Amino acid sequence: MARPARFSGLLSPVLTPYGEDLNPDAGRLVAHSRWLLAQNCDLAPFGTTSEGNSLSAGEKIELMEKLVAAGIDPARMMPGTGCCAISDTAAITRKAVELGCGGVLMLPPFYYKGVSDDGLFAAYAEVIQRVGSDDLRLYLYHIPQMSQTPISLGLIERLTKAYPETVVGIKDSSGDWANTKAMLDAGFDDFRVFVGSENFLLANMRHGGAGCISATANVNPAAIRRLYETWQENDAEDQQKALDELRAVFTGYAAIPALKAGVAHYSGDAGWTKVRPPLVATSAEDTNEMIGKLDALGFDMPGLREAQAAE
């Protein structure tokens, strides 16, 4: 097996559907994944938007196996594998590599606060060593507002020096463009910088970034992908503005439940509204208001109903 190519483009932290018993629903997940892939959107299951940290290691491993068994191309998957315990992180990452995943998106251990770069380096190094495979492509995950555990430039430098063929990129979800730009300007060799929101997609592409991994790719993949492909064209600023406008509707509510409410509405499958605690589903009132705003923007999710019905 050849080493996986480095990712670029658009990835979606795939929403995780649940059944009535709050257990993950692999059928709906496969259907949604196919719908995303068909629009040139790659898959980052078990991200923050996926409620990835509300799933056990065993649940993540089982869902990865089911996605691949259903025929989803693992080379287009970058599952989230970072947990608080390096033993969990190593187990999920090892399985991802075994299945042939193109990469993994790895949170640092995030329970203990105020930890040092030495400690974070040791955590990543221990996982890399436990997995022990040249086929591992590791993307760091910087989301300090959630993890409270930032990935500093100094840590990236140490990791890319120690593991140049393994630590190959980062998702910057800080929402701080100055931080993203510093990562781009640092000149790490072929290091793939993804922004965590399409709000920064045009800026990222103009400065040599690799693309974006965004929550709203779950609902608006085609338009985001179009900006990724055509960022050098004359209408790029207009495209960016339209993406921002659409995204703002979802982020005007608690975003993860709101995105599920959107998928439920446009697929006609109310089961999609379920979230695992501690998240709470969007109220009917908020959903109606949100759909009204989306209608006003002429928004739709073409093909979603058919994709969900096919599973």
Added chain:
Amino acid sequence: MARPARFSGLLSPVLTPYGEDLNPDAGRLVAHSRWLLAQNCDLAPFGTTSEGNSLSAGEKIELMEKLVAAGIDPARMMPGTGCCAISDTAAITRKAVELGCGGVLMLPPFYYKGVSDDGLFAAYAEVIQRVGSDDLRLYLYHIPQMSQTPISLGLIERLTKAYPETVVGIKDSSGDWANTKAMLDAGFDDFRVFVGSENFLLANMRHGGAGCISATANVNPAAIRRLYETWQENDAEDQQKALDELRAVFTGYAAIPALKAGVAHYSGDAGWTKVRPPLVATSAEDTNEMIGKLDALGFDMPGLREAQAAE
């Protein structure tokens, strides 16, 4: 099996020893647990000080089984079971109940930030329902500086009303006495309020609290237990002052590695210094300085060397 009695007194979030391979070392854990129990200190394995969140669900379950198999009385155990994923929390809690543990100490799910009391109530309710046992005694764990997910008075009220025989206490590690006092003053029926540091033990006992669950109980259990038992005697303030002085030595360093360095020193077993990343072991220089301060206070851990050697 009768319902477990509610806890009171002193509990230690038992330090977790690791082998050279960074896997948990059950033998050393059993030895340390026996040493604590012999001093009337009950066990709260897998707490924050135990690096509990650096262990996978499977590792916690295996260690619980080994502790009980080694003859440790499960009625004196209150393992930490709260993870980010309710599926993990339910699995560890179910095993604790099956083994006959006197209770569990349960963090709220702590990855997602800014979650509502509705969401936290739903998370605890879902775990209680999944475990489905009258033998479950659940102690809430309020440690906002680490979890970033506080347990509000309103949430305690809702949980104790809905599950009066299950949700029976809390560990308040906020370090905010006003918060602890508000919990005590709220008058929840037979609700056991533990402070998370012996700094507040005398105050807690004077206001009807149940005791304390403290990191430094790993090294100084006899003296802390003595204050718990004799808080109404004349020397209580002096005892409190001595406890505070001793504790300050350990908390003058990163506390978890410092406590392990202390156990390593007084047991003569250097293997005890190992921590899992992202924590970093105390340097030799800091350890020497710390031991100097402890010597100056006349500190010792009597019987520890023999207890460790016996395993």
